[in-house]
Amino acid sequence: MADSKVPFTMENVQKCVCKTCPIQGESKCVMDKKQKMMEMMKQPMQPGMMPKPEDVPGMYCAGGKATCTDLDFAKMCICASCAVWAEQKLMQGKPMGYFCRDGKAE
Numbered sequence: 001m002a003d004s005k006v007p008f009t010m011e012n013v014q015k016c017v018c019k020t021c022p023i024q025g026e027s028k029c030v031m032d033k034k035q036k037m038m039e040m041m042k043q044p045m046q047p048g049m050m051p052k053p054e055d056v057p058g059m060y061c062a063g064g065k066a067t068c069t070d071l072d073f074a075k076m077c078i079c080a081s082c083a084v085w086a087e088q089k090l091m092q093g094k095p096m097g098y099f100c101r102d103g104k105a106e
Contacts, residue, residue: 004104006062006088008053017082018058022075023100029068033057060099061090073101 006012024030034057053063060066061084079085079097088105095102 004062004064004106005090005093006059006084006105008050008059008062010050012062012084013051013056013059015083015087016058017078018060018100021058021078021100023073023077023098024057024066024068024071025075026072027057027068027070029070030057030066033068059084060103061085061088061105064099064104065102066100071100073098 018024019034033055037051037056040051053059054067056063057066057068061079077097079090079099085091085097090096090105093105095105099105
């Protein structure tokens with residue numbers, strides 16, 4: 001699989017709407033990851049230090065499929081409402097959404 005079209009950066013993580021996505025809204029795994037991210041953000045960040053994509057409950061367009069297995073794909077994907085999706089012109093790539101299920105953008 002080629003490198004992602006979307007850079008995994010802290011700027012993009014902050015713009016990401018995955019944290020509000022109904023697909024992962026009831027996931028215990030995602031809630032646990034969010035808690036760990038909040039704890040990590042309380043610590044002073046070292047220059048150049050980034051969390052691993054699999055530790056972030058989002059940015060699936062950059063990192064690939066979700067590692068959490070308790071997501072509800074029957075719910076509506078909101079990728080098309082994301083600033084990262086628009087900025088990176090992801091409607092022109094593959095997949096066009098459901099990156100948490102289908103993998104990172106190419």
